[in-house]
Amino acid sequence: MQMIIFEMLGKLSTMLSTQCSSFFIRLKPGEQPLRKKGCGRLIHVSDFINEEDGRLTSKDSNGTILKDARKIIYPGASGDSWWTHENLLEQVKLAMEIHEEVNGPECQALFIFNNSSAHASLPPDALRAFNMNKSDGGKQRQQRDTVIPHNNPDVSKRGLNQRMTTSSGKPKGLKTVLEERGFNVQGMHAKCSPVCPIDNKDCCMARLLSQQDDFHCQVSMLEELI
Numbered sequence: 001m002q003m004i005i006f007e008m009l010g011k012l013s014t015m016l017s018t019q020c021s022s023f024f025i026r027l028k029p030g031e032q033p034l035r036k037k038g039c040g041r042l043i044h045v046s047d048f049i050n051e052e053d054g055r056l057t058s059k060d061s062n063g064t065i066l067k068d069a070r071k072i073i074y075p076g077a078s079g080d081s082w083w084t085h086e087n088l089l090e091q092v093k094l095a096m097e098i099h100e101e102v103n104g105p106e107c108q109a110l111f112i113f114n115n116s117s118a119h120a121s122l123p124p125d126a127l128r129a130f131n132m133n134k135s136d137g138g139k140q141r142q143q144r145d146t147v148i149p150h151n152n153p154d155v156s157k158r159g160l161n162q163r164m165t166t167s168s169g170k171p172k173g174l175k176t177v178l179e180e181r182g183f184n185v186q187g188m189h190a191k192c193s194p195v196c197p198i199d200n201k202d203c204c205m206a207r208l209l210s211q212q213d214d215f216h217c218q219v220s221m222l223e224e225l226i
């Protein structure tokens with residue numbers, strides 16, 4: 001059995017209500033509601049709808065809702081903080097739990113999400129070439145270890161594990177990572193300024209590394225969870 005579950009509303013559904021008169025606005029992606037200062041309250045609703053019976057909930061035999069995938073928050077200065085990817089991941093865990101309870105573990109679900117920045121958030125140790133220094137160490141983020149992809153130009157390096165920290169525990173820089181993959185980066189600068197077009201190939205070390213499959217195909221936290 002297969003089921004399609006849509007994430008509904010989310011960012012699209014930030015609704016504006018005022019104390020003076022109640023109304024709701026449906027926003028397009030990227031739009032922000034105009035609101036008067038000091039009057040009104042924002043409501044952010046995020047929910048999952050399945051094709052069989054609507055909202056994703058688990059119910060008892062009397063039809064009373066036991067678990068509900070819907071999350072409602074009231075963002076603002078005196079209310080909740082804004083909807084973040086942590087909120088989304090927590091909600092998706094609950095949604096998957098409800099789906100398994102209601103439909104059984106053998107029912108495969110396809111979760112469909114709208115394209116919000118919270119959905120695309122990368123893990124904190126994600127592989128990001130443009131966050132790396134040219135040399136090892138210094139102020140740069142610790143990144144996860146990786147496997148040299150199967151289309152690496154140097155065949156002898158393909159499929160090898162690559163640690164992203166040096167033996168002394170420092171985060172590796174662009175030069176070391178590329179040289180370990182067999183690239184000759186002699187004379188190549190670390191990053192273009194201003195930043196180079198995304199489809200460039202090897203104008204700088206960061207662009208060259210960012211085009212390698214393990215960096216290029218980095219999955220979001222949401223994809224990892226599912």
Ligand SMILES: [Zn+2]
Nearest residue numbers: 192196203204
């Ligand atoms: Zn470049």
